[in-house]
Amino acid sequence: MTMGITQQIIMIAMVVLGTMLTRFVPFLVFPSGKQTPKYIQYLGKVLPPAVFGLLVVYCLKDVRLFSGSHGIAECIGVTTVVLLHIWKKNMFFSIAGGTIVYMLLVQLIF
Amino acid sequence: MHENKAALHINSFKTQNPMNKRNQIWMAFRTAFPYTVPIFAGFAFLGMAYGILMNSLGFSAIYPILISLVVFAGSMEFVAANLLVGAFNPINALFLTLMVNARHLFYGISMLEKYQEAGKKKWYMIFGLCDESFAINRSIDVPNHVDKSWVMFFVTLLNHCYWVLGAALGGIFGSFIKFNTEGLDFVMTALFVVIFLDQWMKEKNHISSLIGLGASIVCLIIFGGSHFIIPTMIAILGLLTLSRKSLEKAEVKTI
Numbered sequence: 001m002t003m004g005i006t007q008q009i010i011m012i013a014m015v016v017l018g019t020m021l022t023r024f025v026p027f028l029v030f031p032s033g034k035q036t037p038k039y040i041q042y043l044g045k046v047l048p049p050a051v052f053g054l055l056v057v058y059c060l061k062d063v064r065l066f067s068g069s070h071g072i073a074e075c076i077g078v079t080t081v082v083l084l085h086i087w088k089k090n091m092f093f094s095i096a097g098g099t100i101v102y103m104l105l106v107q108l109i110f
Numbered sequence: 111m112h113e114n115k116a117a118l119h120i121n122s123f124k125t126q127n128p129m130n131k132r133n134q135i136w137m138a139f140r141t142a143f144p145y146t147v148p149i150f151a152g153f154a155f156l157g158m159a160y161g162i163l164m165n166s167l168g169f170s171a172i173y174p175i176l177i178s179l180v181v182f183a184g185s186m187e188f189v190a191a192n193l194l195v196g197a198f199n200p201i202n203a204l205f206l207t208l209m210v211n212a213r214h215l216f217y218g219i220s221m222l223e224k225y226q227e228a229g230k231k232k233w234y235m236i237f238g239l240c241d242e243s244f245a246i247n248r249s250i251d252v253p254n255h256v257d258k259s260w261v262m263f264f265v266t267l268l269n270h271c272y273w274v275l276g277a278a279l280g281g282i283f284g285s286f287i288k289f290n291t292e293g294l295d296f297v298m299t300a301l302f303v304v305i306f307l308d309q310w311m312k313e314k315n316h317i318s319s320l321i322g323l324g325a326s327i328v329c330l331i332i333f334g335g336s337h338f339i340i341p342t343m344i345a346i347l348g349l350l351t352l353s354r355k356s357l358e359k360a361e362v363k364t365i
Contacts, residue, residue, distance in 0.1 A: 007198045012177060014200045015190045018207025019183045019214070023239045026218025032226040040219060043350065046318045046357055047220045048248050050346045052306040053322025054213065054339075055241060059299035061335040077296055081303045091308075095148045095300040102300075103293035 069110040077102035138260030145250055146268040149242050152297040153269065156184055157276015159295075162284035163191055164277075171281030178277035182270055183240055186210050187277075212340055217244040224248070228259035238266035242298070245305045315360050321349045 003011070030036045036044075060078075063071040081098030088094065161174040174187075181187055189210055193203050217239050224247065225232045235243075246269075247262040310319055325345040329338040350357075 003198050010200050011193055011203050014203040015207050016180050018204050019181055019211050022211040022214035023236050027236055030222055044220050044222050046350050047216050049309050049318035050322030051216050052309055053319055054326045054342055055302040056306050057326035059302055061330055078303055081300045085304055085307050091304050094304050098300040099297045102296040106293040
């Protein structure tokens with residue numbers, strides 16, 4: 001550890017400040033008392049599905065298709081989640097099933 | 111229309127007596143808890159991985175505990191661990207954080223209306239608006255007789271507790287854990303896949319879902335894993351702005 005405790009606290013404070021800025025800015029710029037612009041209201045309505053898509057890709061961003069196991073375990077894992085969910089529509093069942101299949105694959109096969 | 115109903119509903123709580131209010135809060139907790147169970151698995155694992163990492167870098171358990179308490183942004187804490195062992199450069203740390211966490215801006219914009227009804231609780235809920243709190247709070251179906259803002263509050267609070275708990279366990283007992291947890295982090299991927307799928311089956315057109323998926327994949331291929339979020343956000347904004355007319359027309363038709 002090269003930093004002193006004061007320097008460490010300053011670094012963490014910066015991370016807190018950065019994180020809080022990204023979370024609070026929308027609420028501070030568009031406070032509850034004032035009419036939110038129509039364009040922002042529109043974004044609030046249509047952004048979530050796109051962001052859910054982004055989050056799925058974000059989770060899989062480190063998968064290497066051209067080396068290692070070629071993402072086969074991830075592909076089977078996601079497919080399992082999708083099939084289980086279409087079949088039973090039970091969130092916990094789909095998540096647990098997919099995760100167990102994935103863990104078995106990476107621990108025993110790949 | 112739906113929003114109006116929710117607002118009326120919450121107003122009716124305020125006129126009830128304290129005993130009923132306590133029941134309402136308890137009911138909200140019981141509604142929120144099951145939705146957070148997958149997060150418990152994921153955060154216990156990721157939090158532990160984080161605690162173990164900090165431990166291996168030479169930090170005592172108090173570091174991961176305090177940092178996970180005040181930051182509560184999973185991926186950023188792993189980055190912060192590296193920042194702490196690097197050179198002292200606060201401005202760099204601030205900008206790196208803004209870049210990594212820029213996606214939260216979209217969460218805020220999407221939650222403006224839903225969080226506004228929450229009164230003072232709203233400030234804590236914004237503080238705890240991580241990927242998982244957003245995904246659950248935005249997609250959760252709360253029965254009409256349960257106070258939605260308390261449910262969203264408890265989802266945030268429980269997630270926060272799991273994360274700190276995981277980090278504490280990892281920081282304290284990290285070096286003793288023998289259970290093979292390889293692959294357990296897939297629980298987060300599975301959670302987001304389920305939420306994406308639920309949204310997909312619910313929505314009348316898939317324009318926004320497809321824009322999100324397509325833009326992310328294209329930007330990931332072009333910019334690579336560590337730099338694709340901000341280009342993706344810009345692409346999503348651009349494409350959603352361009353399709354505003356058709357999306358709003360579709361909305362009017364369905365009403």
